[in-house]
Amino acid sequence: MSDIAIKVESVSKIYKLYDKPIDRMKESLSLRKKSYSKEHYALNNISFEIERGETVGIIGTNGSGKSTILKIITGVLNASKGNVIVNGRISALLELGAGFNQEYTGIQNIYLNGTMLGFTKEEIDAKVESIVDFADIGDFINQPVKTYSSGMFVRLAFAVAINIEPEILIVDEALSVGDVFFQAKCYRKFEEFKKQGKTILFVSHDLGSIGKYCDRAILINKGTKLIEGETKEVIDIYKKVLVNQLGDECKSDYDNNKVFEDGIWKKSMNINPNKIEYGNKLAEIVDFAVIDSNGIITNNVVKGELFSIKMKIIFNEIIQDPIFAFTIKDLKGTDITGTNTMLEKINISISKVGEIKEVTFTQKMNLQGREHLLSLGCTGFKDGDFTVYHRLYDVCNITVIATKNSVGYYDMDSEVRIK
The missing domain is CATH 2.70.50.60 (abc- transporter (atp binding component) like domain)
Known part of the structure; x- marks a missing residue:
């Protein structure tokens, strides 16, 4: 089995931008294939590897492309160019309540998410109790999730993601919604995962958490990878980016x-x-x-x-x-x-x-x-x-x-x- 959990090879994500809504229709109907758009690189030739058992942080300013690369890794988006190889079962917490049916109860959404991740009903049955205990939202577990507060949402979403025994856990800023006690419980779970040799890919603006939990860090800025390496070094460069002081x-x-x-x-x-x-x-x-x-x-x-x-x-x-x-x-x-x-x-x-x-x-x-x-x-x-x-x-x-x-x-x- 390969020691590489995630391999990102020269990945780019390109979006077409139009000055006016009608330009999109003009381009689609143009017999000469005339372009009415300009290309925007959300990601531009990004490459990195993450070994099994590593906890790696991805940092960057808003709009830098952090969430885009995670969505490509998890298959939510397709890359315009390049290739991504993933070795292992992924559990991803990319957006608050992503994949949840608002009309279903918490319990029903546990089964829905488990089924989407490839588990049988019997396998989910064995995990329900630990998921409910971790979420700790009381009787709301039997209520439609549309009645949940944002804190309840993230508790349940994280409980599902963390308790389905993934080989690779991907988390994108979701913990910022939970209260301090829930965050502490999640970080203890991170420690358990690290000790078990699981791979964690972690995106956060909390540089303290990046510094504490990550073995390495990757800095993305304006769709381009600026640096990859020892966490403190990458954070130092990021601090320059925050105040436009890269020179x-x-x-x-x-x-x-x-x-x-x-x-x-x-x-x-x-x-x-x-x-x-x-x-x-x-x-x-x-x-x-x-x-x-x-x-x-x-x-x-x-x-x-x-x-x-x-x-x-x-x-x-x-x-x-x-x-x-x-x-x-x-x-x-x-x-x-x-x-x-x-x-x-x-x-x-x-x-x-x-x-x-x-x-x-x-x-x-x-x-x-x-x-x-x-x-x-x-x-x-x-x-x-x-x-x-x-x-x-x-x-x-x-x-x-x-x-x-x-x-x-x-x-x-x-x-x-x-x-």
Whole structure:
């Protein structure tokens, strides 16, 4: 038996795009076979191999072609060019409730899906109990699935996919719908599958899960495979793609000598369009960036690594002892951590009109793997009164990528010894 579970050879998927609906009819009726369309490559010459027992992640931005390649592998779509070879029984969870009959009950859909996968009634009978237990949706299992919430849908769909003993499991973002407890149960099942030597192909925007569970990763961008290899390396390249920084210049942008009007740093950040901004702007934050351990401007920081928060301030008036600050909050607005130059006992002294200062806070990322919000500020005391010169509340997100989370907001990075 081959050690290759999935082999994708020079696969392309081409769609015809028409400027007007009538152009499709004109093309079909043209005696001279005149084309009224242009070709769009959803996938362009994609090749890779996945060995038996591997867990491989596919990552990329929305519209990059991730779901398209999975649908071709599972036979939902046909490739325009190329070939796909699959060795083993596939169970795929590509779209929420795909293959479910809305009028059937949960139990009836279990039998429907099992039959479509090639199981006999007796074989499905032996698996029904484990599927129902895993889904854990109570009496709704006997109700039509059209009455289900999205969470119930994904519970049942995943329970069917995971309990039919596939040799290859393919999952496309479906887990993002379930609650945190159900997700934990699914990931435990992933671990069981890995130990059993099963093959898993996993598509997700959750880089923490990709980093934790995948042996390798494949990055697809605009229908083309950019890189395939060690997971961390691929995630690092993906972080550049997210902020349009694929060239080597992304490592030096924050150190260059471009004038502040360019806003060169923040152009590479994912900025919150609903940020709150206020202050008298006697001192003004004109640029800022989050910089990871590789020197890349990014909204994504790996847990446990050093990162920097950097901002550039121009002074429109002489200011004595300005205070520079940052705060990181959770999505509910609770302050998690932060500091300022006064707390750090950094004396700025006098700042002159037109002077530009660059402030860098560098620290180890010990927050848990989840989304956070960053706020920046420049304040001080003017004529004895506390004064806000410029504040940017929730100016951007910081996504912490973690392969291990502990309890609460902060990881104490404990060292465990057992004798």
